[in-house]
Amino acid sequence: MAAPITQISSAANPVSSPPQMVPSSTCLRCDVCCRFPDPDSPLRPYFTGPEVRQAVAAGVEADRFPSPGGGQISLVPDEQGEGFHCPAFNPVTSVCKIYEQRPLDCRLYPLVLMWNERHDEVMLGWDSKCPFMRDQVPDAIRQHADRAIEWLNSREVLAAVSNHLRLIGRFQADVAELSPLPAVTLALSRRWGKVPIHRLTLDDVSRLTAALHRSGLPEARSLAAYSAPYHYLCGTLLSYWWAELDGAFCLFVESPDGWFMPLPPLTKGPIEKPIAASFEFMRRRNGDSAVSRIENISELVASRLRPSGYRLVPKDGDYLYRAEELAALAGDRFKSQRALCNRIERMNGVAVTPYALGDRAECRKLLQRWRGQKRTGALDSLGRLLLDDALSSHEIVWSHAFDLRLSGTVVRIDGTIRAYTFGYWLTGTTWCVLLEVADRTVSGLAQYLFRDTCRAALSQGAEFINTMDDAGLPGLGLSKRSYHPVTQVQNFILTEDRGL
Ligand code: SF4
Structure with missing residues (x-):
């Protein structure tokens, strides 16, 4: 990832610089570094909190960092490719x-x-994609690695690395292993414990999906959060990790405030032991902070845990609708939505088609325009945060819709994309609307696209439409309620009972 410049100064960096081997003349000719095939590449650089502050002071936009406390930078699309x-x-x-x-x-x-x-x-490896490293004889690389190991084993660097678990990447077959790093492994296990913990990457989505199905949590009237793409996309804002604890698949989120679980431990068997192990795991990272919690606890899981004395606090749930009602929009209570849909139906040049990868650049332009339109409206700080996050998560949806089993639709007016939506099947009878963007200057377009989505889902067997929660945004809540949900899915936040 290093880019060219001959002079290296470590004075401004939070820790001293490692020894360098690649000359800047090579970097200038290289077309590998700093470029990535996907918006969510696991190899995009990780910045610690002080490094985020330095990068922002040096001119990188602050909204490119998911958290001021540290994280992987959000990439930008290459305009030429x-x-x-x-x-x-x-x-x-x-x-x-x-x-x-x-x-x-x-x-x-x-x-x-x-x-x-x-x-x-933990291993020290070298990336065989670097052209300079490919040309070097192994002896030169080994000598360079020896100098780097000496630097890594210094007290200052061990402390910096062990504070940032995310600096250690997952195993990559195309990275040549040079040497184990026992001092780094020990420092990490002292800091974080011995349980192996993994970043949630695209490769883990099928593992999470299988664990969800084994747990039996996804049901027709359950939360949209009982699906893997939901969490994979939330990973653009917060860091997601997983670990196996007491035979359960446990998903964790590392937030600026501390660690919590966005789902209960996923297991077929009794849940009490994995819950206790999960709280122990979070306590090790959070101390006694109240941030340790488990979100999205279903009523069924809550009923099993009540006798154990845990504290369960109800939380606003997803809006759930009957697909048949939203596909028809019949009767007085849907009069205004129907009138808006009719406006679009009367227009010429409207075409609805499935999303294709080739639509990505146009969707990107629309999202930029839509964000500008939303910003001119009344938005609180949470609304702004969600809007900033949209850029990264939509980019991943456009690129990986197929891998994430998402289905998308675009609406063109006179040949130009003016709206798009993506969603997924939570079960065979519940369709979840994940995101929807519609040009706000075209009155009725959002309502038209939503009705079309519900009609398509109904024709494929949907009984319910889940539009997720309202994130505490009053305007969004009002709009979701205007479609007359059959219920808001009951769910709880679980914390350890401290007897307070
Ligand atoms: S900060 Fe970005 S541009 Fe600079 S070396 Fe790292 S990846 Fe490359």
């Missing part, structure tokens, strides 16, 4: 505009910190 690049990278000059302040993750490259295949030891 189909891929993505780091926002600090100038694709015309191939120069990193924050080279002096680039994060440790980039300063180490093409050396890489990663877990071994068993995920029980």
Whole structure:
């Protein structure tokens, strides 16, 4: 990930710089670094909190960082091609505009910190994609690695690395393993415990889906959160991790306030032991902070846990509708929505088609326009945060709709995309609307697209439509209630009872 410049200064960096091997002349000719095929590439650079502050001070937009406390930077689409690049990278000059302040993750490259295949030891590897490393004889690389290991084993670097679990990447078959790093492994296990914990990546989506099905949580009237794409997309804002605890698949979120669980432990068997192990796991990271909690507890799971003395606090749930009603919009109570749909029906040049990857660039333009339109309206800070997050999560949806089993629809007016929506099947009879964007200057377009989505879902067997919760946004709540939900899905937040 390192970009070219000959002079290296470590003075401004939170920890000293590792030894460097690749000369800037090579970097200038390279077309690998700082560029990535996907918006959610697991290899995009990780910035610690101080590194985020330095990068922002050096000119990188603050909204490119999901959290001021540290995280992987959000990439930007490459205007010339189909891929993505780091926002600090100038694709015309191939120069990193924050080279002096680039994060440790980039300063180490093409050396890489990663877990071994068993995920029980940290390894130093070298990325065979770096052209310079490909040309080097192994002896030169080994000598360079020895110098890097000496640097990594220093007290200052061990402390920095062990505070940031995310600096250790997952095992990659195309990264050559150079040496185990026992001192780094030990520092991490002292800081975080011995239980192996993994970042939730695209490769884990099928694992999470299987665990959800085994748990029996997804049901016709259950929460949209009982699906893997929901959480994978939330990962653009917060860091998602998973671990196996007492035979259960446990999903964790690392937020700026601390660690919590967005789902109960996923298991076929008794849940009490995995719950106790999960709280123990969070306590190790959060201390006694009240942030340790488990969200999206269903009524069934809650009824099993009440006798154990846990505290259960009800939370606003997803809006659930009858598909048949929304497809028809019949009667007085849907009069205004029907009138808006009729406006679009009377227009010429309206075409509704399934989303295709080739629609991505046009959807991107529409999203930019839509965000501008929304910003001119009354939005509170949460609304703004969700709007900022939309950029990254929609980018992932456009790129990985197929991998995430999402289905999308676009509406063109006179050949130009003016609205799009994506959703997924929670069960064979419940369709969840994940996101919807409609040009706000075309009155009735959002209502028309929503009705079309419900009609399509009904024709494929949907009994219910789930539109998720309203995120506490009053305007959104009002709009969702105007469609007359049959219920809001009951759910709870679980905390340990402290007897307060
Ligand atoms: S911070 Fe600089 S070196 Fe690191 S990926 Fe971005 S552009 Fe490249």
